[in-house]
Amino acid sequence: MSAISASTTETAIIYEGRWRRRFYPIIMHGVMLTAVFLVTFPLIYTLILSTQGTALGSLRPGTAIVENYSDAWNRAQMDMLIRNTLIVALAVALGKIVLSIMGAYALIYFRVRGGMILLAVVMLTHLLPLPVRIVPTYDLLTDLGWVDTFKGLTIPFFASATGLLLFQQFFRTVPTDLADAARVDGAGPFRFLVSILIPVSRTNIGALFLIEFIYMWNQYLWPLIVANSARTRQVQIGIKQLVATDAVIEWGILTAGAITVIIPPLIVLLVLQRSLMSGLSASGEDF
């Protein structure tokens, strides 16, 4: 009696296990596909809208794709906007990478008296986001004559606590032998940095570039205050102008403009997401 019931339970477990193994992945694929669809649908709808000239709001793609995109391009002066924003995003991303590698290199490979204090000073930037110092920073920019210049849009962003920490942490994991060997070979600090340390830091450089490029491409408040002319205007403010040009929003053109502006950071994300993932996981290792 008990033997029979035991074996039935066993069969049930085996049966259930097989059922699980076969259907569980299928069900989970269904769940995840639904999630992806829900997260992505707003963008798909925007994409569809950007092709419609008439019959706005249906789910069927329209035929006005060329008109919408070229109207958005011309009206927002997209070539200028993209050029201006590329200058700012690239300058800040590269500036931060260079400065934070320099700083982290100094802290890890040299004896720096008061190094912890200097690190703490740079870390303070985390507690002082732009809004808590925005009025005096703008005044400072006025005094420097940097309002409406690329200097004003980039240099205040150059210091990077994120980058300094990222590289400092990574340099600690680089084997000491590497530097010792370099020294024995007669390589000075500069050659060691350029020919050994920077090449092994590729992943982290990629990760920081991705973070900072997207961060700068999407800046809104600072460019709104500081970049007033077409000469320096940034993409996000250009989109605001597409919204504000008329009393009635021209959705076809506005969505075409929005899609255009999304493309560059999306490309950067796609190309560098592997670097970012491994950079983040590696720096998360020691806790």
Add this chain to the structure above:
Amino acid sequence: MNTVFPNRILPYLLLAPSVILVLVFFIYPAAQSVELSLYRVNRVRDVQVYVGLENFERLFHSDSYINSLTVSAKFTVAVVVAALTISLALAVGASLPIRGFGVYRTLLIWTYALSPAIAGVIWALLTDPAIGVLTDLLKAIGVNFNWRQSPDDALIFLVMAATWKILGYDILFFLAGLKNIPHDVLEAAALDGANSWTRFWRMVLPLLRPTLLFLLIMNTLYASFETFGLIDITTQGGPGRATNLLIYELYQDGFKSSSRIGLASAQSLVLLAIVATLTFIQYRFISRRTFYQ
């Protein structure tokens, strides 16, 4: 510590640019904020009267500022809770050791590339009274949603757009955190039927604590500051003052009026105090150090 190079001056030269930039563009303006908050000042600076703490008194006796504080608190809590819950669920799902799941990791993080302003445009489209699919969907279940007229709808609208935009970022960091958790722990948590929930709370979540703390802080900062573009491109604080978050109020006093520079600086300091306090509390609660970003 692997100190190898003997140079004495070089390291200071390498650190100098970073330190100088921080002093000039962070510390000095922050100190100026403190000073300005004690004055009644206008934009051209021909009036500058020392008023002590009057600006702070005015702030906390002003209905509109109290309103901004309340709205900001509601907004921030809603965004942080919604974003962290949804993104954690999606990241755990995408991390399951099932064949073909790698693709979801890419398909779920892309909102990271969007700006809050663009998210605003997209959600304004979805909820447009004439052509928004979401408007139609809500109408079908009997809900009349219009954020241009209803104060409640306006706040809900901002919460939805802001949450959606930050999902990619949060999922990205949760995925990175989950990558460090052994596969069998995740698999057990996922497969073990009724026990999976308890296992998740007991085994997965504690391992994710550093990531959770980091995201809690970053999402709070995001909701408080980075959403400026979203507000400016959609509700602009309205209808009435229903979505006039602290950051938007600060912008209006600091840059849209000519005589409230002192008041705006006082608001900056209140923001600093709030952010510092929240960060401190979050650290104490989840403790341990978190190092990235």
